[in-house]
Every structure is written in structure tokens, then in C-alpha cells.
Amino acid sequence: MTAASSATVRPSIAITCGEPAGIGPEIALRAAWELRDEINCVLIGDAPFLAIIADQIDPDIALAAVSLLAVRNDGLPNFPASRLVVLDCPLAEHVVPGKLDPRNGRSVLQMLDMAIEGTRAGWFDAMVTAPLQKSTINDAGVPFTGHTEYLAEKTAAPHVVMMLAASGDHPLRVALATIHLALKDVPAAITAESLGQTLDVLQHDLQSRFGLDRPRILVAGLNPHAGEGGYLGREEIDILIPALQAARARGINVAGPYPADTLFQPKYLKDADCVLAMYHDQGLPVLKFASFGHGINITLGLPLIRTSVDHGTALDLAEQGVGHADHGSMVEAIRMAAKMVAHSTASST
Numbered sequence: 240m241t242a243a244s245s246a247t248v249r250p251s252i253a254i255t256c257g258e259p260a261g262i263g264p265e266i267a268l269r270a271a272w273e274l275r276d277e278i279n280c281v282l283i284g285d286a287p288f289l290a291i292i293a294d295q296i297d298p299d300i301a302l303a304a305v306s307l308l309a310v311r312n313d314g315l316p317n318f319p320a321s322r323l324v325v326l327d328c329p330l331a332e333h334v335v336p337g338k339l340d341p342r343n344g345r346s347v348l349q350m351l352d353m354a355i356e357g358t359r360a361g362w363f364d365a366m367v368t369a370p371l372q373k374s375t376i377n378d379a380g381v382p383f384t385g386h387t388e389y390l391a392e393k394t395a396a397p398h399v400v401m402m403l404a405a406s407g408d409h410p411l412r413v414a415l416a417t418i419h420l421a422l423k424d425v426p427a428a429i430t431a432e433s434l435g436q437t438l439d440v441l442q443h444d445l446q447s448r449f450g451l452d453r454p455r456i457l458v459a460g461l462n463p464h465a466g467e468g469g470y471l472g473r474e475e476i477d478i479l480i481p482a483l484q485a486a487r488a489r490g491i492n493v494a495g496p497y498p499a500d501t502l503f504q505p506k507y508l509k510d511a512d513c514v515l516a517m518y519h520d521q522g523l524p525v526l527k528f529a530s531f532g533h534g535i536n537i538t539l540g541l542p543l544i545r546t547s548v549d550h551g552t553a554l555d556l557a558e559q560g561v562g563h564a565d566h567g568s569m570v571e572a573i574r575m576a577a578k579m580v581a582h583s584t585a586s587s588t
């Protein structure tokens with residue numbers, strides 16, 4: 240039984256604080272404190288370091304540190320909402336805001352490992368991640384592409400999908416057919432099989448985690464003008480159209496491929512639950528233009544709920560000290576995780 244299975248209990252959500260030299264610790268603390276009456280946010284990070292940042296934000300923020308061993312033995316402690324629980328994940332080195340130190344890279348990954356363990360064990364109902372610096376994890380000697388791929392590997396998820404969502408009642412949602420991939424490798428990665436798996440994951444998770452009965456998915460073409468009848472590329476004719484036909488035959492409400500430059504207009508979007516873009520920089524700039532600062536990054540296809548912010552580590556802001564970063568996207572990511580917990584609980588009962 241997870242912590243949110245009783246309506247009277249605040250959902251417990253793990254928040255990994257991410258790259259310590261970035262804005263992650265600050266936005267995690269600010270958001271957790273703001274939401275404390277509705278959500279039990281458990282921060283995962285270096286407890287003494289977080290205490291310093293908390294004090295700089297607001298001396299009223301009260302933290303209670305617990306060790307992984309204690310939680311493994313006794314479960315999450317039950318503190319009142321006026322104290323934020325910190326699951327201690329010690330850093331290797333002193334942090335200088337704005338200055339990356341690969342010696343802390345492995346601790347950042349340990350935060351993720353703790354969140355995964357705790358979410359799978361039922362200490363947490365979901366996990367939310369603050370941004371990390373992908374290059375610093377690689378500089379620490381660990382090949383790393385992103386949280387999405389790391390979580391897929393650690394949970395043995397066969398196929399995951401990155402989806403970003405704006406906030407609001409009828410939010411724009413943009414999912415990606417390929418994720419962190421060099422542009423030159425994109426065309427070869429788009430196969431009928433991978434597109435079919437992506438559409439299956441989208442359909443499944445939009446139903447089970449978002450409560451949408453029959454989600455309508457619009458698919459962007461890969462090439463300009465969706466290939467212009469084959470004169471500007473054949474991927475639409477050879478791969479996308481057959482994959483969409485097969486998905487329709489499986490009962491998925493999918494349309495396209497549409498030219499990506501015309502698809503993102505209200506006429507098309509008003510009846511859509513999600514747009515599937517073919518690659519990272521085809522879909523995400525649109526979403527970020529529409530809602531930067533309030534967008535949410537969601538990983539679909541995992542055996543757990545994970546959301547994140549729509550931005551990176553913002554070292555330029557961290558370097559200036561606390562008080563410059565907007566924590567709006569973190570608030571939305573935590574709220575979205577809590578909503579997904581509620582939908583998932585409802586759809587499994």
C-alpha cells in the first residue's frame with residue numbers, strides 16, 4: 240500500500256535536488272515548502288547543504304534529516320507538514336554555486352537511485368526530479384544521456400516516452416518519438432516498430448495516468464511539409480503512414496502525419512490530447528515558447544510516476560545566489576505527479 244491510498248493522507252513525493260551547483264536545490268526547497276499542506280515532499284539531497292540553502296531562502300523553513308538506512312529499516316518518519324523531510328544523500332565535495340564539480344556527479348545519480356528504490360518500495364507515491372547537468376555525470380565517468388534513459392534502464396522499462404505538458408485545463412502536450420539523439424541519427428531511429436511502441440505507451444499512459452478515455456494523438460511528419468508527397472523525403476510514405484494505419488487498427492485514435500510547421504495552431508490542437516513530434520527540437524521549442532516556467536516533463540512507460548521541470552540547471556542564476564530562479568515549473572511538476580497518482584489509483588481500483 241502506498242502513502243496516498245488513503246484520501247486523508249497527503250501523497251508522499253520524492254524530489255531529487257539534482258545538480259547541487261545549479262538552481263535545483265533552491266527550486267526544490269521553495270516548491271516543497273509552498274506545497275507542504277497538500278503534499279508531503281521528501282527532498283533527496285545533501286542534508287547540511289540543503290539546510291544552508293533553506294536558511295538563505297527563508298529561516299522559517301524547518302527540515303528533518305533522515306538516513307537511507309533508517310528509512311529502509313523503519314519507513315518514512317511521520318513529521319507534521321511544518322517540517323520538510325530530507326533523505327540525506329551526502330555530496331563528495333563542497334559546492335560552489337554555478338561551478339560544476341564532477342566529483343559530485345555520482346551523488347547526483349545516488350539521489351535518483353534512492354528515489355527509484357523508494358518509489359518502487361512504496362515509501363513514495365511518485366518521484367519528481369530537479370535538473371542535473373548531463374555533461375557533469377559524463378565527466379564523472381558515468382555514460383549518461385538523461386533521466387529518462389536512466390530511469391528506463393534502472394526499472395527495465397521496455398519503451399519509454401518523453402512528454403512535456405503545459406499547465407491548465409486543456410494543456411498542450413508534446414511527446415517525442417526520439418529523445419536525446421544527435422540530429423543525424425534521428426531518421427534511422429524512427430522505425431515502424433518504435434513508432435508503434437511509442438503510440439502504444441502514449442495511449443496506455445494517457446488513459447491510466449491522465450484519465451483520458453480515448454486520447455486523440457496528432458503526429459508530426461519528419462520532413463518539411465511532411466515529405467511533400469515524397470519529393471522532400473520518403474519517411475512519411477515508407478514508415479509513418481503505415482505505422483499510423485497499424486496503430487489505428489489497434490484502436491488508437493491517431494491522425495497524421497501533418498507538416499510540423501502547420502500542426503501547432505489552435506485549429507488542429509483544440510481537439511488533440513497530445514502531439515507526437517519526431518525529435519527533441521521539433522517539439523520542445525513550441526512547448527517552451529507556449530509555457531516556459533510552467534511546463535512539466537513527464538516520463539511515460541515507466542512502472543512508476545516521474546515528472547520534472549521544463550528547464551535545466553541555470554548555472555547563470557545559481558551563481559548569483561538564491562532569489563533569481565522561478566520555481567513555478569517545479570510546483571507544476573509536483574502537482575502533476577500528485578494528480579497522476581490520483582488517476583492511477585482510481586484506474587487500478
Ligand SMILES: NC(=O)C1=CN([C@@H]2O[C@H](COP(=O)(O)OP(=O)(O)OC[C@H]3O[C@@H](n4cnc5c(N)ncnc54)[C@H](O)[C@@H]3O)[C@@H](O)[C@H]2O)C=CC1
Binds near residue numbers: 262266386548550
Ligand atoms: N530535467 C533535466 O535534468 C534537464 C537538464 N538540462 C540540463 O541543464 C543544463 C543547462 O541547460 P541549458 O540549455 O543552459 O538550459 P537552462 O534551462 O538551464 O537555461 C536556459 C536559460 O533559461 C533560464 N532559466 C532556466 N531555468 C530557469 C528558472 N527556473 N527560472 C528562471 N530562468 C530560468 C536560464 O537562466 C538560462 O538563461 C544542460 O546540462 C542540460 O542537459 C536541461 C533540461 C532539463
Ligand SMILES: NCC(=O)COP(=O)(O)O
Binds near residue numbers: 386387388523
Ligand atoms: N529537454 C529535456 C531534457 O533534457 C530532460 O531530459 P531528462 O533528464 O528528463 O531525460
